[in-house]
Amino acid sequence: MSSGKGKYGSLALTRRQFLANSAVSGLALSAPYVITAQARAATQLVYIGYGGSTQDVITKVFIASFIKETGIDVLSSPGADLAKLRAQVQTGNVEWDLLNLIGPQASAAGNDGILEEIDYAVVHKGGAIERGQSKFFNTYYFSRGGIGFNPDKFPSGKHPTGWAEFWNLEKFPGRRGLRSRPEDNLEMALIADGVAPKDVYPIDVDRAFASLDKIKASVAHWIAETPQTVSLLQNNEVDFVFTYSSRIEAARKQGSAVDFAYGPNFLTPGTHVIPKGTKNRDAAMQLMGHFLRPDLQAAFCNETGSTPINPAAVPLMTPEVSARQPKFDDPQVMFVNVDWWAENYAAVNKRFLEWRLA
Template structure:
């Protein structure tokens, strides 16, 4: 663990050093539920997530335990498609019950009136970082868009350690890959151009695009799915990429010659939302309560290297896991959080400009 949150996550960073992170506990915690009685027809729930390694981790640590405990059959749809969600709600024909959305997107969906209110009598929010809680969404995970590299092209310690070095194609030659989305990509471009982390917002959009122009010819692939960067790096189609840390560490664990550089990593989050008109919205509330419990979130972070959003979950994780998910004191110090609220107000016009930039 999307993906700025400098203001939104100031509290998160401070708390991350003194307490522990991950989902909120409550009456649906994994240590309090018993298996559902047999013989009764299972309820159905459609959950939408991003697919790939994160979906597999959620299946083992959240979906399957919830199914067993509550006599539910979960159908997983991947990847998250915001356009489809909007079309469903606007047509009054909603097929999805729960959606894992980038937090900045969740805020935009909320603003457009496309979500159901969350029931905080069922969902226990007290231990979730307050900046990830609204009436209509609640944080699932914190992840990082960071510099990822091929370890055969760059021996450990010789890789770029900040975005300015990522942009330095003379000192660090080879093809790159960047996210085909302005969120995070513009922040990286400004950091590469020398903007101080605490001076990022409001983003100097003109300066960001000028910085992107400098590296555009070296960007071989503009990636759109989280699985792409580790694949591209593993085959040396590119030697450097912006990437989601969990996808890279999962590939590394499977023997791929890839690794993360956490310095100047860009902190983002995803959140659970319920589309307006969801067919099983009451069950969806119960599912979210379960998914953000400390036990479920700790299990999830043990399965994939994304940080929890519930303060009580980190204490359930080993020091090694905390290091891999970027939650040691030294790694927290160099992180920069995306400002979701700024993007809510500015995304549409900047995304239009970004798409034009891609076509030039």
């Protein structure tokens, strides 16, 4: 989940700048069949994601088909940021219509009252999806967090496949790469220390930090930007890294010698939210629902290796990608508890930053 400039423009792009650049993005068309003719020409959605290869696929699969089928303009750009979202809503200058946020941030934003309540009569028009929905955010896929490695350097049996092995510095010596934030790190530390995935929450923070102490000296890089989780592998700056299946799959398709340990992965909801006060609420709800269509979810996951929220997508996926999908009842798979993080993030993050610098 990256920031900075991406294929579809700068993080700082305003709606006016989006309009000026719409010819470059190729995403400016007309308007929706459910919106009145008078409003049709004026309707234009701004979709904000995290950039990188994942947003490229989002734009190709979801955004382009939505434009074609509804005629609603959609301008897609990176720059998802909770602080910017909060500032827009608080100042009454809402420029974004649909925003991709990681689950903990989406939950926090809902608690802060800066999101529109979701109209599930529109969003789930094609049928309700039981998992991943809430009053203020809707999950459209799960990102899969796990261990990345170079298969040429570390073939089968020579790389860790789970968190206990990732922590085993004697059996699997080498430079580690971890995210520079507490979420995911505390969970993997507990699982490495023997806690079952189903028992991770509520997080025993003291035990997690004690476990992190055991691996801290081997962490060569604390990674702030998601693309670095792969580039550090490619540049031989780490041996084993916490990363995401979508990033590894994108790099593999480009010929990089990287691989992902499928199995005991973390599933983190990729969510959509609608900023409170958007002028395009109804059209934004339509776009949110469009992301749940099984054929589009299958196409997205075929390219990213992610996990769809709609179970009807699984039979539509390629056999290779479908075979790698986690079973939601697998005891080795852990669902990140976004509500726990929304309530505890500030205090835990402060302790984590102090721990890293100590």
